Amino acid sequence: MKTDTNYQNLTDPASRADDNDIDWGEVDFTIIDPNLAAVEFPLHALPAKWAKLIRLVAESTGICADYIFTALVTCVAILIGNRLKARIGPSWIESASIWSLLIGRPGNLKSALLSQLVAIIGEIERDETPPRSGTIATAYRQNEIYRDALLAQHKRDVRAAVDAGGPPPEMSAVLRQVIEDNEPAPTILVGAGSFARTFDIASTSKCGIGIINGEAGQIFTAMGSGGLRQMYLNGYSGGSARVSTRAHGDVRIDDVAISILAGIQPDAVGDLKLDRDDGVAGRFLFCLPKPDHTFNAGSDGQPFKVLSQVISSVRSSELAGSINLTDEALANLADRTEAWRRQAMRMPAPLSSAYERAHSNALRLAMSLAVLDHVTDSSSGIAPISSELMTCALDLMETYYLPVAKRVLSESSVLPEIKAATFLAYHLLIENIETFNARKKRHELSGLVRDAKPMRNALTVLEQANIVRQRARASNASGPTPLDFVVNPSFLAKRQHYLR
Numbered sequence: 174m175k176t177d178t179n180y181q182n183l184t185d186p187a188s189r190a191d192d193n194d195i196d197w198g199e200v201d202f203t204i205i206d207p208n209l210a211a212v213e214f215p216l217h218a219l220p221a222k223w224a225k226l227i228r229l230v231a232e233s234t235g236i237c238a239d240y241i242f243t244a245l246v247t248c249v250a251i252l253i254g255n256r257l258k259a260r261i262g263p264s265w266i267e268s269a270s271i272w273s274l275l276i277g278r279p280g281n282l283k284s285a286l287l288s289q290l291v292a293i294i295g296e297i298e299r300d301e302t303p304p305r306s307g308t309i310a311t312a313y314r315q316n317e318i319y320r321d322a323l324l325a326q327h328k329r330d331v332r333a334a335v336d337a338g339g340p341p342p343e344m345s346a347v348l349r350q351v352i353e354d355n356e357p358a359p360t361i362l363v364g365a366g367s368f369a370r371t372f373d374i375a376s377t378s379k380c381g382i383g384i385i386n387g388e389a390g391q392i393f394t395a396m397g398s399g400g401l402r403q404m405y406l407n408g409y410s411g412g413s414a415r416v417s418t419r420a421h422g423d424v425r426i427d428d429v430a431i432s433i434l435a436g437i438q439p440d441a442v443g444d445l446k447l448d449r450d451d452g453v454a455g456r457f458l459f460c461l462p463k464p465d466h467t468f469n470a471g472s473d474g475q476p477f478k479v480l481s482q483v484i485s486s487v488r489s490s491e492l493a494g495s496i497n498l499t500d501e502a503l504a505n506l507a508d509r510t511e512a513w514r515r516q517a518m519r520m521p522a523p524l525s526s527a528y529e530r531a532h533s534n535a536l537r538l539a540m541s542l543a544v545l546d547h548v549t550d551s552s553s554g555i556a557p558i559s560s561e562l563m564t565c566a567l568d569l570m571e572t573y574y575l576p577v578a579k580r581v582l583s584e585s586s587v588l589p590e591i592k593a594a595t596f597l598a599y600h601l602l603i604e605n606i607e608t609f610n611a612r613k614k615r616h617e618l619s620g621l622v623r624d625a626k627p628m629r630n631a632l633t634v635l636e637q638a639n640i641v642r643q644r645a646r647a648s649n650a651s652g653p654t655p656l657d658f659v660v661n662p663s664f665l666a667k668r669q670h671y672l673r
Contacts, residue, residue: 197661201638204591204598212576213463214239218568220561223545226483229476236282237462239573240275245480246541247271247434247458248290252297252487254381255411255430259540259558260495261503267536268411269544270381272433273458274389276442276581281462283436284387290434291385293481297488371395371404371431381430382408389435393445402451405431409456433457440620447582448523455526458534459577486548496543496555502563506532509567513575527578531570538566593621594634601641601660602668608644611656632658640664 216224216238227245231238250271259267275283331341371382386392396402407413408431415425437445439461447454498506510532517528539558542565547555600618601609615628622628635641644657 195642195659197642197663198639200640200661200664200667202664202667204595204635204638204640205602212461212573212580214242215569215572218565218572220542220546220565222549223542226476226479230480233476234282234286236286239460239462240277240281240283240286241480243273243275243458243460244286244290244434245484245545246538247273247432248294248383248484249487249541249544250432250537251294251381251383251385251434252484253430253492253540253544255428256492257540257544257555258411258495259536260497261506261536266411266495267533267540268409268430269537269540270409270411270430270432271458271534271537271541272409272456273435273460275434275436276439276459276461277436278438287385287387287434287436289477289481290484293484294383294385297485381432384431384433384435386434387436389437390441390444392433392435396453402453404429406452406456442581452526452530454523454578454582455528455530456534457578458538458574459581460574461577461581483545483549487544490544490548492544492555496540497557498563499557499559501560502539502558505560505563505567506536509535509571524579524582527575527582531575534574535563535566535570538569539563542566589621589627590630590634593627593631594638596621597628597631598635598638598640598664602665605665605668606660607662607665608657608659611658 214237216228219227219242223242227238227242230236230241234241250269253269255268257269259269261267275287277283327342327344334341371384384392396405404426407426408429411428411430413425413427413429513528513531517525520528536558539562542562543555543558546562597614597618600606611628611632615622615625622631632641632643636643640661641658642661644655644659
C-alpha cells in the first residue's frame with residue numbers, strides 16, 4: 174500500500190529523538206514584535222462617569238470598550254457637525270469632525286454596534302425632518318434650481334420697480350414656500366457613502382454629514398481622487414471645498430463637516446491603500462480589540478439605552494460658535510504636539526501622518542468629551558476644554574490610538590512573506606504547537622498561507638528567525654522529503670508573555 178510521506182507520523186519516537194539534536198540558535202522575536210501586539214484600551218484614562226458607562230455597556234452587550242468609546246465620540250462629532258469648533262488662536266481653528274475605523278473579524282459585533290447607532294441617529298433625524306437620501310436628495314436639488322430661478326426673477330422685478338421709481342415688490346408666496354421647503358436638514362446620515370449622495374447633501378446641509386458604514390471600502394471608493402477626495406479632506410478640516418462634477422459643474426461647498434464611522438475586517442485593510450501620502454490615513458482613529466476579547470451579545474439593554482439618550486441629547490443641545498481651552502490645557506496640548514512632531518520626522522509615511530495629526534485628533538476627542546459633559550451636566554453654556562479633559566484625550570492618543578495606528582499602518586507596508594510569517598508564528602504560539610505538517614497546516618489555516626508559495630516563503634522567514642526547523646528525514650525513508658516541522662521550544666516558552 175502506497176503512503177504519502179508528506180504526512181508521516183509525527184509521534185514516531187525516532188523522529189522525536191532527532192528533534193532534540195537541533196542547534197536552534199537565538200530566536201528573532203521581532204517577527205511578533207510586542208510593540209505591534211494588540212493594545213489594551215485604557216478605560217482608566219477616561220473621566221470616571223464615562224469609564225463607568227462604557228464598562229457597563231461593554232459588559233451588557235459583549236462589545237469591547239474600544240469600539241464603544243470610539244463609536245460614541247464619533248457619533249457626538251456627527252451631531253456637532255459644524256455648530257462648534259475649537260479656537261486655539263487667530264490662525265488655528267479645529268473642526269469637531271472625527272474619522273474612525275473599527276477593525277475586527279466577523280463575530281466581533283462591530284456591525285451590530287454600527288446598526289444600533291444608525292438607528293439612534295436615524296430616529297433623531299426623523300424627529301426633526303425627513304432625511305434626504307436617494308430620491309429625496311434629488312427633489313431637494315430640483316427644488317433648489319427652481320428656487321434660484323424664482324429668486325432671479327424676483328431680483329429682476331425689484332430692479333425694474335426701483336428703476337421706475339416705485340416701491341420694490343414683496344417676495345411672492347410661492348417663492349417663500351420654495352425657500353422654506355428647501356431648508357436643509359440639520360444632520361444627514363449617509364449609509365452607503367457614495368459620492369453622489371454625499372455631494373448632494375454636503376452642498377446644502379448646514380450642520381454636516383455623518384457617514385456610518387460597515388464596509389469601509391465603499392467609503393474609500395467614494396473618496397476617489399483629485400477634487401472628490403479633496404471634498405472629504407475639507408470635510409474633515411471644516412473648510413470650504415470647490416468640487417467639479419459632470420452634473421452640476423463647479424460647485425463651492427462652504428463650511429462642510431464630514432465625520433466617518435466605518436468597519437472593516439483586518440484582511441481587507443490593505444485594500445484601502447492607506448500608504449497613499451495624502452494624509453488620509455493620519456486622520457483616522459484606528460480601533461483594534463485584543464484577540465483574547467470574548468464577544469458575547471448580552472441581554473441587558475438598559476446601559477445601551479442610557480448611551481442612546483446621551484447621544485440624542487447632543488442633537489438638542491445649544492452649540493454655537495467656538496470652544497476655547499484653558500491655559501493649562503493649551504500648554505499640555507502644545508507640549509505633546511511638539512513631541513509627536515519630532516517622532517513623526519523619524520517615521521515613514523503614512524505612519525508619520527498619524528503622528529503629525531495626533532494633536533488634531535486629540536483636540537477633537539477633547540471636544541466630544543467636553544460636549545458630553547455639557548449635555549449631561551445641563552449647564553447653560555459649554556465650558557472651555559479643561560486640563561483634565563485635554564490630558565485624557567492626549568493619553569488616549571498616546572497609549573491607544575497611536576500604538577494601534579502603528580500596528581495598522583506599519584502592516585500596510587510590510588512584505589507579504591513577513592505578514593504570512595507573522596500570521597503563522599502567532600498561530601503556532603497561541604495554540605502551543607510543537608510539531609506540524611506544512612501541507613496540513615496550510616489547508617487548515619487558509620488565509621495568508623492558503624497557497625503553497627506563501628507558506629514556503631513564511632516557513633523560510635521563520636527558519637531564518639530560528640522559530641521552526643524542518644524535521645530531519647529518516648535514514649531509511651523513501652519518496653519526497655516530508656514537510657514536517659518542529660517549533661523551537663524557546664519560542665513556545667514565551668507564550669504567556671505574548672498572550673498578556
